Amino acid sequence: MLGEANTTKGTYNYQDTLVASQRVNWRIEDIIGGDKKLDLGKPFMPESLVRVNELDFLSADEKLRLNQIKGHAYLVIFGVVEEFILPFLLDHVRPMLGDDDYRIRAFLQFASEEAKHIHLFRTFEDEFKKVFPVECNVIGPGSEVGKVVLGHQPLAVALAILGIEWMTQRHYIDSVKDDQDLDPQFKSLLKNHWLEEAQHAKLDMMMVDALAEGMTEDQIASAVDDYLSIGTFLDGGLKQQALFDLEALERVTGRTFTEEEREKYINKMHQANRWTYLGTGLTHPKFIEALEKLSPAQRQRIEEIAPAFC
Numbered sequence: 001m002l003g004e005a006n007t008t009k010g011t012y013n014y015q016d017t018l019v020a021s022q023r024v025n026w027r028i029e030d031i032i033g034g035d036k037k038l039d040l041g042k043p044f045m046p047e048s049l050v051r052v053n054e055l056d057f058l059s060a061d062e063k064l065r066l067n068q069i070k071g072h073a074y075l076v077i078f079g080v081v082e083e084f085i086l087p088f089l090l091d092h093v094r095p096m097l098g099d100d101d102y103r104i105r106a107f108l109q110f111a112s113e114e115a116k117h118i119h120l121f122r123t124f125e126d127e128f129k130k131v132f133p134v135e136c137n138v139i140g141p142g143s144e145v146g147k148v149v150l151g152h153q154p155l156a157v158a159l160a161i162l163g164i165e166w167m168t169q170r171h172y173i174d175s176v177k178d179d180q181d182l183d184p185q186f187k188s189l190l191k192n193h194w195l196e197e198a199q200h201a202k203l204d205m206m207m208v209d210a211l212a213e214g215m216t217e218d219q220i221a222s223a224v225d226d227y228l229s230i231g232t233f234l235d236g237g238l239k240q241q242a243l244f245d246l247e248a249l250e251r252v253t254g255r256t257f258t259e260e261e262r263e264k265y266i267n268k269m270h271q272a273n274r275w276t277y278l279g280t281g282l283t284h285p286k287f288i289e290a291l292e293k294l295s296p297a298q299r300q301r302i303e304e305i306a307p308a309f310c
Contacts, residue, residue: 012202014102026192028120042183044071046175051272057261062253069136069248072128076138079121083142084149086114110203113196134251137244139237155211156226163281165201170280212294224298238273242266279309
């Protein structure tokens, strides 16, 4: 069970988080679709996340197309990730039925919003396909990724989710919010996703605290081992995604890259993906704070690993 009734975990509590989440309450049709179209004349993603300018053998137009390809992959990957977050949440809500009302409602609201995000990202993908001239493949399917991730122990999965939630905060606040060059429609989508994820991160902090309650140092170390296994699995997918994006870039530009260019591309874009999808979560101060509460030794362990993903 996720904590005790009416508890406040750290600086967060279930009632306040539920109220804040309900105030956001946006609709998919207000963000994408109809007359709300993507602008292929503008980048979708901030350079700090995609790092396309590191590829000096690409022209400005090729960098723009790659930015959009990576923007497409970004949202589809988050849709894949949220496909395992949703069943994980539902599995952990069931034991709480009949318990604290605010806690149950907060997690059910969380689950409902994750389902809405999956729908949002699928709608975006449909809109992207209408305007982008070539197909862009993305790792998955979500059901298969979910089987692997959910096969790990609950605290490990909760830590992975916590890192994902905090990274979305960092992406928007640090990189997206003040970037005036981005496509306004794509930027709006990222903003609205962030607004709800800001509440999810608080619930995740409480979830991690509750799952770890009563665990020994050895049990926590085992869960962190499992968490790192999830990261290794996802990292393999991120390298594959770099290759998928390269193939899409070759299709949209009609250009075949040399072996030297391809090698440089894979190395640079795999590392960019590592930073975007793993490093920004691993190094987020709130994620480090959660690890410190679990075990100072495990915090140190993760901080020693993190530079490889930056």
